[in-house]
Amino acid sequence: MVHAGDFTFVGDIRERFETLDGMNKKAYGTEASLIGSPYDTLLVSRIQLGFVYRLSPNIKFTAEGYYASVYGWSLDYNDFKMISGNEVYWMDPQEDLDFVALNLEVKNLAGIQGLSGQIGRESNRYGDKRILGPGSWGNSYGWLWDLAKVSYRFDGNFVDLFYGETKDKDKRRLSLFRKHVYEGAGIYSHFKTAENGAVEPFIVYKNGLYTGTGNGQNTEKSYTFGFRAYDTDLFGFNYDLTYAKADGTIKIKDYDAYGYAAKVGYRFKMLTWMPNVVIGQIYASGDDDPGDNTVKTFRTPFGGTDGSLYGRMDIMKWSNLVENVVELHMYPAEKMHLKLSWHDFSLANANDAWTYYKKYNKNGNHERELGQEYDIEYKWDYAKDLEFQVIYAYFDAGAFVTKNVSDNDAQRLFLQVEYSFKE
Template identity: 35%
Template sequence: MLRLYFKNKVRIIFSLTCLACQLVLPTFSNANTGGDSTLLEFNITLRERFEVWDGMNAKNYGDPNGVGSLNDKILFQRIVAGFTFKPTSKIDFAAHIQDSRAFGWSLRDSEYPELFRVKQKNTQEPYYTMNPNEEFFEIYDLYFSVKEIFKGVSLKIGRQKISFGDKRIFGPGEWGNTGRWTWDAVRLSYRNKNNSLDVFGGGTKTHDPEKVAIPFTETEHWGGGAYAHIQFGKLAVVEPFYAIKTQGSADYIRKQSFSKHWIGTRVFSDEVNRFKYDFTLTQEFGHENGKTINAFGIIGLLGYQFHGLPAKPTLCLRETYASGGNNDDTRVRTFDPAFGAKDSYYGRMNITSWSNLDDREVVLYLTPSKKFKIEMNYHFFYLPSPDNKTLLGTMKLQAGKHHLGNEFNFFASYNAGKQFQFVGVFGYFWAGDLQPINGTTAQNSNWFAIQAFIKLDKEIHAKH
């Protein structure tokens, strides 16, 4: 039964791919670009990451009798394979399949099939699934794009990854094994030298190991936005943005009612007399559960680059703040980070996110060579509104306290040509003013990971 199920999934994806190729092939027969050009590009990427956890997992901090193991040893594997068909220099059609697996993960779907279901509390159905690490034979991308519809304007339709700027408002969330945000969308892009404007709309897909999400059908959210990039020499880059998020088409969420909006801007520069700065301010508004939304997020970074020293260190101070609130407030004051990625931004152990957060951080960047990069950061985590808040299922602050804890991270990456990348990461979390967990004082936790990324491409050329 299981083998037949996966075969059916592959047949569905293959049928969609063949249908799209039939639609595009007539365009190729009329193309005349002259000379050699790439007709087909086959791609395969393999990511293998081994993680060792001590004292926590994605759903349980410090409770040995809670969900899953506190000492997981996991091999995450993600394979993305497919092709890009290029009938002319201006037209692309891409189709790739992703297979994400978590060997040895104590929270895997076969052990806890309901763990990552999103549903009403104390009910069984309806629900949709957002599994961060397992997704078998899923459609990774399936899109059609046209370049230079007008001068500087391109169009992209279908399943695709969308991210801008520092990825805190729109980001793919690629550290997670399934990738947090994947869009089924229509996107218009305008480029003029160093300036750009992107406008798009569509839906974000669910992540269910038991289902194939056909484009534009299984959406968690409908939404979209606009993102601009405007460069003022070396002095500043300004990136104004707008985002909107509403309920999608998946079971459970489609019967909810909310409309969230974000407006704001990012201003940054890396080249002002060795100083660097990076500021983001965004206001969230709209309505949710019959209440109006009034929330905000702020990010501020100041740093200095010591180019005369070995490894060219850059030392930075960063503050990340997001408003918080309580359920009995007359307005929703807890900031939601739109479609942003977590990845490396709020501690690599993913205990916190840009929501109800006061993160005071020291960051050191080192560049021993163009291929070798190191980042070290130390976080002081506080919760602006700590009352009745629970993180990872068990973490609650003591009455009147705000200090969640501190986290240190070490991250190193090495690029060996265009095909290979190697990453090593270590994180340590010191528990703050936490309540006892299952009758025991909250303990510290740590995490270690090594990752290898391999990318292989094969091009088939045609003469016109």
């Protein structure tokens, strides 16, 4: 039972050891001329502390800050400087000091059961975070919002409406009083279709706030709409499908693109370790003619790009991409999860870029194959508040990479421990 004046401390401490071999966040390859080193050994740390204060059963205030740091990195502050027109801002994926949550929530607005409102800083994540999600594997949170939201919940369903702006990621200053990078609004809903399934229609508006003439890709006014449908246990089968269509303008060009992610699996509950075999394809349209008046390269509006979505090497985005994937999930013991996965990556269109690194085919080349990735992931929820993870990923570079970028394979190793508390 919730009482007025309830005060709860919350926190999360995450420490991760990483090794990178053959790439980094800014460049793929092993050439000495690349930005930073392709052989970094890192200690990645994130400390998150805050509190939740319930002024009454219907009013809750949340304040939670985080400090993200990395040791051993060959990249520096200005490697993540962004320029759009006459504006300069930073989007650092590893280091930041800011609030992840600073908001006020009021339930039962106007005396209506299930109707609530919220205002302030939050992550604004939904579904599998493919359309709206902060992305948090990269240490500093991807998308964090200062927004206003109205939500209506009923019978396990909900409809959320939100409007807000996204913050930059500058480790040298808090974002509370700085100009934001994007304006956004949308509707995300969730309607149960079965005991373990639902359909989630959405529409998201995105508007770049830096509109000055010059370099940069911030000038955008787009609408992305579609749905996610999933079921985690339908007579032993499971599926997850997302379709998204994007329209609007980017700079002075029309924007017309689409993407989908489709996975289906079957869990063998009668076998040891209860294996779940999943196959799928993730697609995002590319641009067959980057020089014409229409941008056909799909890009998620405010979704995460974490490796859990597009391979643990974390060198792919949902943009000009075809990913064929096979996953094997196993549960060796209670609270243990072992996942083996194979990913086959290629460009949706050879005339467009490998979006993550903004690399194109050289003159005379028309390659599409990015490569194959092999991932091993092991997670152990040792206790209610303590989790261990070990992840190894290997990328076997394909013809596009070897002929246009760098002739080497790459690999990553993660060893992580995370402690959370709430008291």
